[in-house]
Amino acid sequence: MERREYLQIPGPTNVPNRILRTLSMPLINHRGPEFEKLLTNCVDGLKKIFRTNNDILMFPSSGSGALESAIVNLFSPGDTIVTACHGLFSERVALIAExxxxxxxxxxxxxxxxxxVEDIETVLKQDVEKKIKAVCLPQNETTSGIVNDIETVGKMMKESGHPALLIVDVVSSLACLPFETDAWGVDVAITASQKGFMLPPGLSIIAISERAWKLSEESKLPKWYWDYKAVRAKMEQKQLPYTPPTTLLFGLKESLDIIEEEGLENVWTRHAIMAEATRNSITAMGLTLFSEVGYQSDTVTAINMPDGIKFEEFSTILREKYGVVIGGGLQQLQGKIFRIGHLGSVHKLDIYAVMGAIEMSLFELGYKIELGTASKAVAGTFLKYSF
Amino acid sequence: MERREYLQIPGPTNVPNRILRTLSMPLINHRGPEFEKLLTNCVDGLKKIFRTNNDILMFPSSGSGALESAIVNLFSPGDTIVTACHGLFSERVALIAExxxxxxxxxxxxxxxxxxVEDIETVLKQDVEKKIKAVCLPQNETTSGIVNDIETVGKMMKESGHPALLIVDVVSSLACLPFETDAWGVDVAITASQKGFMLPPGLSIIAISERAWKLSEESKLPKWYWDYKAVRAKMEQKQLPYTPPTTLLFGLKESLDIIEEEGLENVWTRHAIMAEATRNSITAMGLTLFSEVGYQSDTVTAINMPDGIKFEEFSTILREKYGVVIGGGLQQLQGKIFRIGHLGSVHKLDIYAVMGAIEMSLFELGYKIELGTASKAVAGTFLKYSF
Incomplete structure (x- = not known):
């Protein structure tokens, strides 16, 4: 059946038609003048989204590749870093480092x-020899739907006088949640195309500070593909060292235009309202939120599976009967939670429809609920705001 | 803002992405072998949708052009026809004839x-000299959201022994409502691309019976572009007499595939359920249906504007805040009704979202309603059916 599909996993996200159209543009020479202009436009636009004057680097890779790039460019064997470990993606950084x-x-x-912030502060204070080279954490842990307070961490680190870099995974938060690379003192910010940028996967993007460049001078880890210096040198010539995913750059330019037209801060606000409506609807239905109160993500909501409902059955009804695809729990959370992505091109009627589909699917599985509950909470949230 | 848009006027309808993609295919020679194959596939598929073995003709034109084509091909000055007059489109046939x-x-x-049927039967019975050449009526009058019972009219005409042809405008009903060209004895059935076929406007399609061909032999009205015989002759060679809208034929082929995959009778059922959910939701909100009870259309619902709500304000909120575009009342119905199109590519969450947007917009305009009412009625309808 050809119907609207709702890809509500926490990324890849729904690609708007306007971007889909640019993805079907004929390829251009990635060593020619059109590409130079395209890359320049993309880098200029990205700096506005990262809120940075730092260098922007790109890789034809997934976000995980870009995480590895930060490790191999900044550190040497025997170096020590601090890593947040509270979900699959934050723990992946430790795995790569090791x-x-x-x-x-x-x-x-x-x-x-x-x-x-206290957790990190304690570790840094104990490091009297200042051996720790960096603190790595995600702004948004996609696995569990929580948000770390990067602003406060950055402030604490600046005030602490500890020289450790601040490396932040913003894969599932950039262009969705408020984020300020420069103002918050983030040395390396890492993202990818398939979340807030509403693009297919395949392009990773990194903003890297002067302090990070300096540390990279000391790095002894071997690298070729991920070599930041080679990428910077080539990007200064408005090219990439190897074949770039040109089509994704067409899409990125369009994505940046779409975000600029709406206004980045309006995009942040929209994400906050969509998330609020989702949470209100979830709790109105008698379901419970999985994530720590006060830190729930505005890009992905993690919900405890209600008793007696199996994720497989639930997600199958959602997908087959309504065209709504949600995320399940990963690893130890498999079967215990489900996750609704509401990032990127997600607007009022998307949330309205998705929450309706969730209500109808739960109802069909015997969950006790009065029909209309989900949408009442969604509508009540939207109508608080004049947009 | 780049979001999903809901084009819920009673046509043109939402074009599914799968069709949009075919519309961007490079053009082919309309006098070459690829076109011959394309046209053959389209005609074969159309016969299944019209449920006919009659000839299929096509014009690069809107549906109104095809209505004119029927008049100029079948009649002569001074001939007499019966025309239903109960909406803009049915009355247009009389206008053209005159x-x-x-x-x-x-x-x-x-x-x-x-x-x-009695209205038509009375007129035919009074015509003892059998001067009436044809009875013209729409299956679905888009203006007012009502459906004429073509099956019963066809049966009555067959049994009456009156030789008048039955000419039916199925522009806003074919591939949506049950329709049987041959079984119901329809001599000329006229439709266009932008409704049930989910295509952009620009292509009209006609199914014409042997009886109609015979009558056309006597026609003395001048015609060139609309000349059925010229079109038939060229279509036998798998071409059109003039430049065809090739891109729309690419789209039509895709549309026919989509309908065949779902199954035509499933498409009819889906339209019936979407319409039922719409009506249930409308009445649950305390609004009233404009159209004659028992004959309400399953492709477009006409609703009386509630007291104190202005169509312009209402439709502006719907469009700007939710991306939902509805139809207003035409001519004498302007400002008195609004119309929701639910034909073509319209699925469960579309209706769910559109009715939610209507509820939220009415609420914002001060209409007294408990939020969640619209979606409760929609969900209750869908959950009666296992699909």
Whole structure:
């Protein structure tokens, strides 16, 4: 059946038609003048989204590749870094670091809890020799739907006088949640195309500070594809060192235009309202939120599976009968939670429809609920705001 | 803002992405072998939708052009035809006929009422000399959201022994409502691309019976572009006499595939359920249906504007805040009704979202309603059916 589909996993996200159209443009020479202009436009636009004057680098890769790039460019075997560990993606950074014999001090939390500024502060204070090279954490932990307070972490680190870099995974938060690379003192911010930028996967993007460039001078880890210096040198010539995913850059330019037309701060506000409507609707239906209160993500909501409902059955009804695709729990959370992505091109009627589909699917599975409950909460939220 | 838009006027309808993609295919030679194959596939598929073995003709034109084509091909000045007159589109047939000095016996009804089989039977019985050449009526009067019972009209005409042709405008009903060209004895069935076929406007399609071909032999009205014989002759060679809208034929082929995959009878059922959900939601909100009870259309619902709500304000909120575009009342119904199109590519969450947007917009305009009412009625309807 050809109907509207709702890809409500926490990324890849729905690609708007306007971007889909640019993705079907004929290819251009990636060593020619049109590409130079395209890349320049993209980099200029990206700086506005990252809120930075730092260098912007790009890789034909997924976000995980860009995480690895930060490790291999900044550190040497035997170096020590602090890593938040409270979800699949934050723990992946520790995994990569260890693969390269970089030592990790893990701030381990239950999945669903945030890493607090005090947790990091304690570790840095104990490091009297200032051996720690960097603190790595995600702004948004996609696994569990929580948001770490990067602004406060950045402020604390600046005030602490500790030289560690602040490396932040903003894959599932950039262009969705408020984020300020420069004002918050983020040295390396890493994202990818398939979330807030509403693009297909395949392009990763990194903003890198002067302090990070300096540290990279000391790095002894081997690299070729991920070599930041080579990428910077080529990007100064408005090219990439290897074949770039040109089509994704067409799409990125369109995405940046779409975001600029709406206004970045309006995009942030929209995400906050969509998330609020989602949470209100979820709790109105008698379901419970999985994530730590006060830190729930505005890009993905994690919900405890209600008793007696199996994720497989629930998600199958949603997909087959309504065209709504949601995320399940990963690893130890499999079967225990479900996740609704509401990032990127997600607007009022999308949330309205998706929450309706969730209500109807739960109803069909015998969950006790009065029909109309989900949408009443969504509508009540939207009508508080004049947009 | 780049969001999903809901084009809920009673046509042109939302074009599914799968069709949009075919519309961007490079053009082909309309006098070459690829076109021959394309046209053959389209004609074969159209016969299944019209449920006919009659000839299929096509014009690069809107549906109104095809209505004119029927008049100029079948009649002569001074001929007499019966025309249903109960909405803008049915009355247009009389207007065209009179422009060509064809006499019309008008069965005039209030807009919103149907033409009953008895109305037509009475006129035919009075015509003892059997001068009436044809009876013209729409299956679905888009203006007012009512459906005439073509099956019963066809049966009555067959049994009456009167030789008048049955000419039916199925522009806003084919591939949406049950329709049987051959079984119901329809001599000329006229439709266009932008409704049930989910295509952009620009292509009209006609199914014409042997009886109609015979009558056309006697026609003395001048024609060139609309000349059925010329079109038939060229279509036998798998071409059109003039430049065809090739891109729309790419789209039509895709549309026919989409309909075949879902199954035509499933498409009919889906339209019936979407319409039922719409009506249930409308009445649950305390609004009233404009059209004659028992004959309400399953492709477009006409609703009386509630007291104190202005159509312009209401439709502006719907469009600007939710991306939902509805139809207003035409001519004497302007400001008195609004119309929701639910034909073509319209699925469960579309209706759910559109009715939600209507509820929220009415609420914002001060209409007294408990939020959640619209969606409760929609969900209650859908959950009666296992699809």
């Amino acid at each position: 693969r390269y014999r970089v030592n990790t001090i893990k701030i381990q939390k239950e999945w669903g809890e945030v890493v607090k | 422009r060509y000095r064809v006499n019309t016996i008008k069965i005039q009804k209030e807009w919103g009422e149907v033409v009953k």
